[in-house]
Amino acid sequence: MVIEGLEWARAQDAADPLSRFRGRFEALEAVEGVAPIYLCGNSLGLQPRRTRELVLAELDLWARRGVEGHFEGEWPWYSYHEPLQGPMARVVGARPEEVVVMGSLTGNLHAMMASFYRPTAERFKIMIEGSAFPSDRYAVASQARLHGLDPAQVVVELQARPGEVVLREEDIEAAIEEQGERLALVMFGGVNYYTGQAFDLHRITAAAHGVGAKAGFDLAHAAGNLALSLHEDGVDFAVWCTYKYLNSGPGGVAGLFVHERHGSSPGLPRQAGWWGNDPATRFEMPSEFAPQRGAAGWQVSNAPILPMAALRASLELFDEAGVSALRARSERMTGYLVGLLDGLGGRVEIITPREASRRGCQVSIRAVSGGGRAIFESLVKGGVVCDFRSPDVIRVAPVPLYNTFEEIWRFVQLLKESASDD
Numbered sequence: 001m002v003i004e005g006l007e008w009a010r011a012q013d014a015a016d017p018l019s020r021f022r023g024r025f026e027a028l029e030a031v032e033g034v035a036p037i038y039l040c041g042n043s044l045g046l047q048p049r050r051t052r053e054l055v056l057a058e059l060d061l062w063a064r065r066g067v068e069g070h071f072e073g074e075w076p077w078y079s080y081h082e083p084l085q086g087p088m089a090r091v092v093g094a095r096p097e098e099v100v101v102m103g104s105l106t107g108n109l110h111a112m113m114a115s116f117y118r119p120t121a122e123r124f125k126i127m128i129e130g131s132a133f134p135s136d137r138y139a140v141a142s143q144a145r146l147h148g149l150d151p152a153q154v155v156v157e158l159q160a161r162p163g164e165v166v167l168r169e170e171d172i173e174a175a176i177e178e179q180g181e182r183l184a185l186v187m188f189g190g191v192n193y194y195t196g197q198a199f200d201l202h203r204i205t206a207a208a209h210g211v212g213a214k215a216g217f218d219l220a221h222a223a224g225n226l227a228l229s230l231h232e233d234g235v236d237f238a239v240w241c242t243y244k245y246l247n248s249g250p251g252g253v254a255g256l257f258v259h260e261r262h263g264s265s266p267g268l269p270r271q272a273g274w275w276g277n278d279p280a281t282r283f284e285m286p287s288e289f290a291p292q293r294g295a296a297g298w299q300v301s302n303a304p305i306l307p308m309a310a311l312r313a314s315l316e317l318f319d320e321a322g323v324s325a326l327r328a329r330s331e332r333m334t335g336y337l338v339g340l341l342d343g344l345g346g347r348v349e350i351i352t353p354r355e356a357s358r359r360g361c362q363v364s365i366r367a368v369s370g371g372g373r374a375i376f377e378s379l380v381k382g383g384v385v386c387d388f389r390s391p392d393v394i395r396v397a398p399v400p401l402y403n404t405f406e407e408i409w410r411f412v413q414l415l416k417e418s419a420s421d422d
């Protein structure tokens with residue numbers, strides 16, 4: 001295989017029309033004269049240049065008009081979440097009313113399980129992927145306890161086969177079959193945060209529904225990364241944060257998806273709050289909660305305008321670039337990264353699946369002869385921003401909105417040097 005070098009990488013950057021989006025983000029400050037190579041968009045996306053302007057506009061409205069801002073301006077605060085539904089829905093492949101921007105990822109996960117995890121004596125199991133993100137594990141275990149159940153009896157963690165790192169799709173289906181009527185909920189990530197494996201939401205959802213269980217997903221590492229189709233896939237619910245691939249800033253407001261077949265059932269039990277009430281009567285302060293249709297009916301509190309303004313800046317970029325074009329660029333970039341890593345002669349191992357359809361942009365790398373932490377530290381010295389996850393994985397994520405082919409090439413040169421100086 002020909003491993004394309006620096007000239008090729010530069011030519012890609014020059015030829016790809018999506019390269020222009022890099023200039024729509026703030027540039028990180030140089031450290032000792034070196035511009036950082038930022039490969040950490042899986043953890044915190046960079047700041048769109050328009051974020052400051054949109055956040056300042058809301059601060060300004062508040063300063064000038066106080067409470068009147070709820071009903072004034074281009075996007076009145078009272079209904080600020082509404083114009084975000086369309087762009088957010090396009091990112092996850094949903095209908096606008098199936099999506100709402102609210103709260104935080106883990107908080108939304110609890111809210112969704114309150115509605116969709118309704119255990120009975122026969123059907124009470126929750127299946128999650130092995131090595132799920134700790135917050136998700138805490139959430140499902142605590143939901144079991146909230147129902148007076150023992151998490152050890154409830155939570156089924158699906159492990160990869162001995163000697164393998166990622167789960168096989170057919171094993172997921174077989175495990176769901178095996179749990180059968182005991183299974184209440186399958187709660188998977190869209191992309192596993194550690195291995196970078198992308199799950200087949202359509203297949204998992206179909207398998208869960210096949211045994212009468214619900215299918216919910218944590219899209220923390222999938223939203224803004226994969227081309228999703230939550231509506232078509234029939235997913236029951238999904239939650240995600242927006243500070244990773246969706247560039248909304250630290251602790252940004254999160255996302256929530258409820259399929260329309262549930263969103264149109266006002267009788268579905270939920271953790272209610274006044275902001276989920278029908279907006280036509282919200283301020284009449286009715287004594288009985290009457291939920292708004294769609295995902296917006298799960299809102300609890302009035303909306304955090306400043307983080308929503310920040311998210312708006314990023315969603316504008318997604319709309320302008322288009323999710324499928326970004327995904328196509330992402331597949332090319334990550335494919336290039338994998339090709340270069342393969343050229344390092346076996347010093348590092350890639351644990352992320354090799355097929356583009358089974359991964360997002362992230363690649364998880366392991367040093368074959370150990371010393372992963374030392375390699376990571378040497379990369380950091382060289383100006384790479386990426387992260388290290390115990391016990392031995394370096395995660396790097398070339399993000400199609402702002403990374404370049406040249407950065408990928410430079411990263412692999414630094415890795416080559418790091419992996420050979422021990």
Ligand SMILES: *Cc1c(COP(=O)(O)O)cnc(C)c1O
Nearest residue numbers: 104105106133135193218220241
């Ligand atoms: C990032 C991440 C979280 C973080 O949850 P917050 O509630 O936003 O703090 C949870 N789960 C997964 C899988 C994540 O990747």
